Amino acid sequence: MRSILDGGPFVWLLLALSVTALTVVLERLWSLRRDRVMPRPLLDALSGDGPLAPAGSGDLARLRGACAAQPSPLARLVVSVLDHLPWPKPENVAALEVRARQEIAGLERGLVVLEVIVGIAPLLGLVGTIYGIIPLLGDFGSNLQADNAFIAKGMSVALYKTVLGLLVAMPSLAAWSFFTKRVELLGLELEAVCDALLRRHYLRPAAAPGGGSNLTASSGAGGARP
Numbered sequence: 001m002r003s004i005l006d007g008g009p010f011v012w013l014l015l016a017l018s019v020t021a022l023t024v025v026l027e028r029l030w031s032l033r034r035d036r037v038m039p040r041p042l043l044d045a046l047s048g049d050g051p052l053a054p055a056g057s058g059d060l061a062r063l064r065g066a067c068a069a070q071p072s073p074l075a076r077l078v079v080s081v082l083d084h085l086p087w088p089k090p091e092n093v094a095a096l097e098v099r100a101r102q103e104i105a106g107l108e109r110g111l112v113v114l115e116v117i118v119g120i121a122p123l124l125g126l127v128g129t130i131y132g133i134i135p136l137l138g139d140f141g142s143n144l145q146a147d148n149a150f151i152a153k154g155m156s157v158a159l160y161k162t163v164l165g166l167l168v169a170m171p172s173l174a175a176w177s178f179f180t181k182r183v184e185l186l187g188l189e190l191e192a193v194c195d196a197l198l199r200r201h202y203l204r205p206a207a208a209p210g211g212g213s214n215l216t217a218s219s220g221a222g223g224a225r226p
Contacts, residue, residue, distance in 0.1 A: 010128025014121060016165045021117050021172045024110045028179050032107065037186050038193070039070040046078065046197060060085075072101040073186075077194050081201075089202045096194060103190070107183045112177040118169050125165020132158030 030036075045066040060082055067075035080099040084092040133155060170194075 006130070008128070010124060010131065010161050011164060013124060014128075014161070014168055017117050017121050017124070018168045020166065021114060021175070024113050025175045028110055028175075031109075031184065032179060032182050034186070037072055037107070038074045038189060040156060042066050042070040042072065042074055042078070043193070046193060057165050064152065073107065074190055074193060076103060076195065077190060081194060081197050086199055088157075089198065096198075100187075102194065104127070104183065104187050111176060111179055111183075114172050114179070118173045118176060121169040121172065122162075122165045125162040125168075128161030128165070129158045132161065 045063060053194050063078065063082060067079050077096065077099055081092065084095050087095070136155060136158070
């Protein structure tokens, strides 16, 4: 441990990167919990199968109240849908897609930091190793009577930087991959919930009396056959 800490500024930079990566990982673990992205009380409020009531009714007011009580990415997407219910479906979907991209960008916050650490930590360790070996080789070339034990120790300390860079990069890569997949799955769940909400509103005309009359007439015609 003492040899690592004596490795110079490159070691301290790698330790700073490791602390940064750990901070991002802990923050994302907290922020990407399913209950924070899609609160259960809000999902319960959206779980009905019947059509939405007209705008200004108590049905929409209850949904807005549930969104206000459970601030989250899902709540903001639901509010976007409710705000644009008077619009035709294509325009409402387009507005929802814009809002969804904003929410996904928020869920991905901090992941770029992990991605950068994955890229630069091994390179920083390698540069630190080369930087530490260069003066040792220079002294060895100018003085053939140099202490071999001292040179060997110096090279081992230099190589610690490469090892430390890899030890910082590998867990960061694993965390980045995990959180990227987590955001993708949460995005799919948000899309499914919002799609169900849109269908509840815009498919109401399918249950119109005219549709039922046609079905009844067809059934009657079928029953009149011998």
